[in-house]
Amino acid sequence: MSxxxxxxxxxxxxTSVINASAAGVIQTARKYPDTxxxxxxxxxxxxxxxxxxLIDSSLESDADIEALKHTPSGAFGSCRYKLKxxxxxxxxxxxxxxxxxxxxIRYFFYNGGGDSQDTAYKVSQLSVTxxxxxxxxxxxxxxxxxxxxxxxxxxxxxxxxxxAVSILESSMDVASMCSTSTKVFVMEVMGRHxxxxxxxxxxxxxxRELGPDIILFPEIAxxxxxxxxxxxxxxxxKGFCIVVVSEGAKKPDGQFLSDSGIRDxxxxxxxxxxxxxxxxxxxxxxxxxxxxxxxxxxxxxxxxIASGTDVEHAYALGKAAVELAVNGQNAVMPTIVRTSDxxxxxxxxxxxxxxxxxxxxxxxxxxxxxxxxxxxxACKTYLQPLIEGENYPPYKNGLPTYVKLQKNKVQxxxxxxxxx
Amino acid sequence: MSxxxxxxxxxxxxTSVINASAAGVIQTARKYPDTxxxxxxxxxxxxxxxxxxLIDSSLESDADIEALKHTPSGAFGSCRYKLKxxxxxxxxxxxxxxxxxxxxIRYFFYNGGGDSQDTAYKVSQLSVTxxxxxxxxxxxxxxxxxxxxxxxxxxxxxxxxxxAVSILESSMDVASMCSTSTKVFVMEVMGRHxxxxxxxxxxxxxxRELGPDIILFPEIAxxxxxxxxxxxxxxxxKGFCIVVVSEGAKKPDGQFLSDSGIRDxxxxxxxxxxxxxxxxxxxxxxxxxxxxxxxxxxxxxxxxIASGTDVEHAYALGKAAVELAVNGQNAVMPTIVRTSDxxxxxxxxxxxxxxxxxxxxxxxxxxxxxxxxxxxxACKTYLQPLIEGENYPPYKNGLPTYVKLQKNKVQxxxxxxxxx
Numbered sequence: 099m100s101x102x103x104x105x106x107x108x109x110x111x112x113t114s115v116i117n118a119s120a121a122g123v124i125q126t127a128r129k130y131p132d133t134x135x136x137x138x139x140x141x142x143x144x145x146x147x148x149x150x151x152l153i154d155s156s157l158e159s160d161a162d163i164e165a166l167k168h169t170p171s172g173a174f175g176s177c178r179y180k181l182k183x184x185x186x187x188x189x190x191x192x193x194x195x196x197x198x199x200x201x202x203i204r205y206f207f208y209n210g211g212g213d214s215q216d217t218a219y220k221v222s223q224l225s226v227t228x229x230x231x232x233x234x235x236x237x238x239x240x241x242x243x244x245x246x247x248x249x250x251x252x253x254x255x256x257x258x259x260x261x262a263v264s265i266l267e268s269s270m271d272v273a274s275m276c277s278t279s280t281k282v283f284v285m286e287v288m289g290r291h292x293x294x295x296x297x298x299x300x301x302x303x304x305x306r307e308l309g310p311d312i313i314l315f316p317e318i319a320x321x322x323x324x325x326x327x328x329x330x331x332x333x334x335x336k337g338f339c340i341v342v343v344s345e346g347a348k349k350p351d352g353q354f355l356s357d358s359g360i361r362d363x364x365x366x367x368x369x370x371x372x373x374x375x376x377x378x379x380x381x382x383x384x385x386x387x388x389x390x391x392x393x394x395x396x397x398x399x400x401x402x403i404a405s406g407t408d409v410e411h412a413y414a415l416g417k418a419a420v421e422l423a424v425n426g427q428n429a430v431m432p433t434i435v436r437t438s439d440x441x442x443x444x445x446x447x448x449x450x451x452x453x454x455x456x457x458x459x460x461x462x463x464x465x466x467x468x469x470x471x472x473x474x475x476a477c478k479t480y481l482q483p484l485i486e487g488e489n490y491p492p493y494k495n496g497l498p499t500y501v502k503l504q505k506n507k508v509q510x511x512x513x514x515x516x517x518x
Numbered sequence: 519m520s521x522x523x524x525x526x527x528x529x530x531x532x533t534s535v536i537n538a539s540a541a542g543v544i545q546t547a548r549k550y551p552d553t554x555x556x557x558x559x560x561x562x563x564x565x566x567x568x569x570x571x572l573i574d575s576s577l578e579s580d581a582d583i584e585a586l587k588h589t590p591s592g593a594f595g596s597c598r599y600k601l602k603x604x605x606x607x608x609x610x611x612x613x614x615x616x617x618x619x620x621x622x623i624r625y626f627f628y629n630g631g632g633d634s635q636d637t638a639y640k641v642s643q644l645s646v647t648x649x650x651x652x653x654x655x656x657x658x659x660x661x662x663x664x665x666x667x668x669x670x671x672x673x674x675x676x677x678x679x680x681x682a683v684s685i686l687e688s689s690m691d692v693a694s695m696c697s698t699s700t701k702v703f704v705m706e707v708m709g710r711h712x713x714x715x716x717x718x719x720x721x722x723x724x725x726r727e728l729g730p731d732i733i734l735f736p737e738i739a740x741x742x743x744x745x746x747x748x749x750x751x752x753x754x755x756k757g758f759c760i761v762v763v764s765e766g767a768k769k770p771d772g773q774f775l776s777d778s779g780i781r782d783x784x785x786x787x788x789x790x791x792x793x794x795x796x797x798x799x800x801x802x803x804x805x806x807x808x809x810x811x812x813x814x815x816x817x818x819x820x821x822x823i824a825s826g827t828d829v830e831h832a833y834a835l836g837k838a839a840v841e842l843a844v845n846g847q848n849a850v851m852p853t854i855v856r857t858s859d860x861x862x863x864x865x866x867x868x869x870x871x872x873x874x875x876x877x878x879x880x881x882x883x884x885x886x887x888x889x890x891x892x893x894x895x896a897c898k899t900y901l902q903p904l905i906e907g908e909n910y911p912p913y914k915n916g917l918p919t920y921v922k923l924q925k926n927k928v929q930x931x932x933x934x935x936x937x938x
Contacts, residue, residue: 108694111695111699112691112694112695114687142697142698145697145698169690170687170690170691171687171690171691171693171694172694172695173694174694175694175695175697176694176695177695177697177698177699178695178698178699179698259916262916262917263822263917263918264816264819264820266917266918266920267534267590267591267816267819267820267821267822267918267920268814268815268816268819270589270590270591270819270920271532271590271591271815271818271819272815273591274528274532274591274592274593274594274595274596275531275532275592275595275596275597275598277562277565277595277597278562278565278597278598278599279531279597279598280815283814283815285816301916301917302917306922371794373812374791374794389814389815390812390814391812391813391814391815391816392793392810392811392812393811393816394688394703394809394810394811395688395691395692395700395703395809395811396684396687396688396705396811396813398691399684399687399688399690399691400684400687401687402683402687402823403822403823405916482915482916484916485915485916485917486915486916487916488910488913490908490910493908495902495905495906496679496682496721496825496902496904496905496906496907497682497683497686497721497722497905498683498686498687500686500687500690502726
């Protein structure tokens with residue numbers, strides 16, 4: 099069996115552990131030199147393939163590749179770029195084949211969420227539609243935890259841990275000062291379509307009544323009067339109220355709570371900012387002193403408080419992707435299969451990319467309490483093992499030592515090309 | 519020498535390490551039973567003394583007191599309550615003496631910032647003005663780092679570490695996606711009057727050009743055109759721009775940038791929300807895709823990423839306070855004295871409470887760069903040792919195990935009393 103190069107790309111919103119998957123891919127590929135020659139990494143994901151901006155990972159030291167395991171963000175750059183269908187944009191696929199041929203790329207590993215698995219699936223069809231022999235494996239990644247067929251997706255569990263730790267700590271802060279200071283604290287978290295991240299805050303809730311008193315999920319239409327009444331009742335009974343709100347929380351008419359009516363250049367309502375909206379409602383209704391936080395990118399970049407389980411998953415899936423390819427599998431995505439809740443046990447499974455693409459896995463209805471404001475025990479049973487384990491990066495001068503790669507570019511061989 | 523009880527109180531905004539000072543006080547007092555009988559802790563600081571809500575710390579286990587070292591927030595409750603002057607509100611001082619007499623309290627340890635040291639100073643005057651023999655020691659604490667005479671104040675260094683780590687991580691996130699996604703990221707931090715916290719973000723700035731490109735300090739009048747120009751230049755040269763803005767950033771007329779004109783029930787402009795204001799300016803001017811975060815209480819509660827140096831300082835100052843009292847000192851506050859920048863060395867000093875009260879220590883002018891947007895090397899030399907060291911709490915089930923004390927109340931002996 100002759101050896102060919104592999105392409106690896108990071109796609110979509112980055113996470114604190116996507117580089118652990120990269121380490122899994124690169125370290126494992128280095129173990130199969132008879133099959134995989136070099137791993138060439140796209141700068142900014144698929145865009146790097148299209149524009150022939152390829153990074154030669156073989157020139158990175160073993161130590162630097164190892165350090166990817168504790169480095170957040172996308173070390174090779176990521177992109178939000180979705181391939182159009184073959185019929186719509188054949189020229190793009192032809193370009194990919196040109197670049198793949200020029201660099202002897204016969205393996206394609208794509209690391210991302212739903213849209214990215216769609217890209218991986220489309221690339222896998224090159225062998226069918228255009229006769230180019232390529233082995234294509236998706237690697238799951240999304241903080242939104244909405245990829246189907248996998249028990250969870252790398253990136254989510256670390257956000258879950260960040261959110262649970264942060265709301266535990268800030269609720270203790272509020273509890274200790276509520277007699278003369280802030281009575282209501284609102285923390286906004288990501289999750290435009292699914293409430294997984296907001297739900298994770300519920301893990302901080304314990305018998306001490308710390309953590310969130312109210313969670314506002316995107317899945318539950320916002321009921322302003324029920325919400326305000328619960329805030330007031332909670333403040334009156336325990337002295338303070340902690341609210342976690344998903345950026346995707348919606349009014350009964352389906353409009354985002356945060357939607358001010360302003361659209362960005364592309365006509366999209368840009369989210370981020372539901373916390374002040376909710377806080378203002380409380381202040382208007384009751385005059386309570388309120389504070390609010392918006393975690394934004396901090397939550398998905400927070401490698402300093404990553405979940406140990408998540409780091410293990412991310413690495414294992416990168417490793418499994420290469421092993422699947424080496425074993426002759428194609429057009430599949432390795433998955434996390436939970437075999438036991440307690441003790442938590444999991445193994446690697448796989449699913450066809452054709453089945454994964456463009457499906458969003460929503461929270462089951464039985465994970466949200468009847469009043470719509472908290473999570474159920476079933477949800478806790480699912481979420482709890484995911485935030486287990488601490489996996490701290492090394493520090494120097496008080497800051498984590500996150501690696502910066504050399505990123506040596508492969509000499510281009512094709513004509514210049516600009517995505518349209 | 520006969521033994522008497524001591525009062526300890528936590529005051530003002532809580533921090534991730536104020537309980538380490540509490541541990542220092544209580545553990546040290548337990549070593550001097552011939553001088554200090556019990557440490558009675560005010561629930562919610564001085565309010566606990568006034569309302570005779572006293573917690574008997576002698577009933578807390580050694581293990582729980584030890585666990586205070588890694589527990590954020592105010593374990594005994596804190597308050598925002600400033601004693602009026604003796605002439606204005608004599609009845610309040612008389613009440614304090616009644617409670618102190620009833621519970622044989624002859625030592626008063628008060629843990630807080632500028633206002634709280636003012637309270638400590640006023641209480642110390644009881645022996646002069648009202649003939650009640652009390653030994654009064656202040657213990658510094660403030661995330662704002664604006665207490666004079668001490669090299670730094672516990673609480674600040676951990677916020678500094680949180681802010682530096684968070685902006686390092688989020689700037690890496692933005693850097694890896696800027697080609698097709700967010701170009702400008704704005705992170706809001708605390709610091710209404712002094713820019714110490716915003717400055718700490720500058721520690722994340724390195725030769726890789728990560729960390730903040732622009733810091734907006736309360737000390738520097740906001741220059742909108744210079745700011746926007748720098749944002750645009752930065753985006754054009756490196757693809758993205760990272761902004762850290764202090765909640766206290768002000769317009770040239772002295773008005774807070776965040777001030778929407780809305781006042782709370784007490785007529786105060788409530789802060790929190792300058793990040794969206796600044797972000798909107800950038801969007802209006804250039805249409806760049808922007809994101810913003812507001813750290814709010816997360817930054818001061820984040821014991822999970824506390825500075826090891828800060829934890830040591832906090833404990834040492836609590837310990838020193840008791841030792842000063844035992845050694846016959848009165849009306850003083852122990853301080854941190856820096857004896858060497860590199861290697862970082864420090865020792866405990868002391869200052870008279872009369873000198874500390876109500877002075878705010880601002881950032882020296884030579885700590886801010888000439889263009890007003892970054893910190894100088896002198897500032898880095900000052901700040902860097904403060905964020906050194908990691909001091910992780912223990913974890914269980916994926917979350918830190920923060921202690922909840924028993925908080926057994928001492929039987930009241932005085933008439934009921936409500937603060938006016």
